[in-house]
Amino acid sequence: MTSPLNSGPEAHDLLLTGGTLLDPSQGIHDRRDVAFKDGVVSAVAERIDPASASSVVDVPGKLITPGLIDLHGHFYHGANGTAVHADEMCLSAGCTTGVDAGSAGFLNYPAMRDYVFPAHRTRLLSFLHIGAIGLAANRVLGGGLHDMRIIDVDQTADAIKQNPGFCYGVKVRMHINAVAAWNAHEAMRKAKDAAGQSGTRLMVHVSGTPIPLPDILEFMGPGDIVTHAFNGNPEGILDNQGKIRPQVKEAAERGVIMDVAHAGVHCDVDVVKSALGQEFFPDTISTDIHIAPPGRTVYLMNDLVSKFHAMGMSLSDAVAASTSKPASVLGMEDEIGSLAPGMSGDAAVYDLREGRFVWFDSAGHSVDGKLRLDTFMSVRAGAVAWREGQLMQMGNC
Template sequence: MATNWHRRDVMTMAGAAALVGIDGHALAATPPDLVIKGGRVIDPSRKIDATLDIAVSRGRIIALRPSIAPGKAKTLDTTGKIVVPGLIDIHTHATVDPTSSALMLADGVTGWIETGWQGAETVESGVAAVKASPQKAALLLNIGRKGVMIGTGETMDLSLADVPAARAAIAAHRDVVVGVKARLSRNITGDHDLEVLRRAQEATRPFGIPLMIHIGQTYTPAGKLFELLKPGDIVTHMFAPPPNAIIDADGKLIPEALSARQRGILFDWGHGTRGHITWDVVDRCVQQGFLPDTLSTDWTLGGAKLDINMPTIMSDMLSFGVPLDQVVAMATINAARAFPLFKGRGTLAPGAVADIAVLELRDGIFDLIDNANGKRPATQKLFATATVLGGKLASPV
């Protein structure tokens, strides 16, 4: 379906120009060091969709206007491109391989969360990778003490879901650990997913931080799991296929998903490569108006080779007829609001850190892939063409 460019709640260019400029005097007093020129600027945090120039100085956005003279500033020509806040990917495993953050930066990603590769015993390696990242980053601690255990399942042995160990690791790394992760599929937790979830929630309690649960092929129905979540918690792999999905055997959205959303629980895409998403589940949820709050890749190097990256996930969502500004919101401001770490990010407001992604919406014939060899033909796809991180052109370099 074609995207509707002309939604009524999106500002016209004239309206945007009136509201987003700072006064000429201030712009003259603070000469920009970078001017991003001629792009279609979409910033859902302020309902802007207009052709504007963006002035950047000393790492911050200072003005958005229909035309800004660059003077001595460097310019980035974005004519024909889409300029959005830097993308924020809240479900990644970017700490596993040191090349990840640079690859993600080339995809327009200026902020990311490692979601649970490490547990209390292995947290140091994740902390080091987060601290080495050029982007704003943080991690969620796996409730399984040893972190992800491929093949075995990190909480199959319930004693590994260790609340005191998790709390100690969080307390030791409050600057980097911003939440807890519990992977609840049956091949990871066996039949004790509810107890693992209870313990993960226990671990968050002294710190008031969110819990992210991974659903899909759980022992317990998803609706029962949701009852143990608090506002601000996140359900990832929201489009995982049955059994125990957010749709029932007839394809109907379970009422517990709606009531969880009403209580302030967030629903995240979490693409991944195996068992986490099928186009049929997405289609049924979209038809029933149940869209993601956030888009995420579940980034791995293997996934990246299969074209699992943020612009592709955004293209997936577009292919279901969701308007572009709404898709951009899911990858920027909504993600920023999920974690206090990203306060002031996900926006192009003057004064904000200049994290900016330049995307190109190309026409063509593209196959979008789910996790079950499902191919979804699309006529448009987004590609990242440039990334500005903290006011500096970080990609292409």
């Protein structure tokens, strides 16, 4: 008797045939067919019989990757003035997991968990802000830590502990508009305490800081995340000679994660090029996607992978920084960020466009590249979720 996984149209729900798989978690960059069944990857092989799947999509010449993971975005759509609709901004870019970076705090997260996130097909996770209402008042206050009474360590830690699978850590914004210099150390201490009490990790915004960057890094240990690491503001990762500062190197060496969170204003092309030239690479590539004011250049994940490739990362490294690495930062390397059989059925399929492409930052620098990943399709939980410019209805793929 033949195994049901290997024969009959019921063996796989969906099969992608003829594409090139780039999956750094498995060390594969080669022609592979990929099949899905019951929401997970059911087979990866050089050839899988099309008759074994109830739905087949031919993708010759296209690149298949694990669904990308955006470690820093803003997805509390409808509750934050600058939060985006996750399915439109993630699935259209081959991104199947979005991590909300502190849009909510312990007072206002339940609606995000119960109403906003479940209305999306993208897998959505969160970091709770150390401020009780997250970024809800950002448009009028520019940040949330002007009055330190907004911080309650115990209630923040309890909210995170009570929501495993939804909350993955604590966000704190070290930005001059968000926290005064005389409160910044205390805010860092409290955020670190909340992360410690909840057994999770810190994510710290480090662009436009009110205190020196080394002071901030002192609070950060292995697995904590420096987000906007490559910003071009004062107190960045480079010294006056353009060298990586020793405290930054030490932080990276002890396992502090260097995350991009591009946002246009928080990722400077010259800083990235200088860092890459010194073999200092981002651990994770993320968007900081939000509704941007005019003049701010925000890119989605497919363009950021392309842009970092154009700036000098290998395509494989840029994809790893958008799949397997963020998965391990979240402690989810057994579930997402890989297309090994048994992993979640989240994948991206890209057309590899060749030509001359130009990407910008908000400082006016630009990067030229010859290759751009153009999203053809996103697969979420083993079903087509977005294809050729169209969001697919749930259950109708």
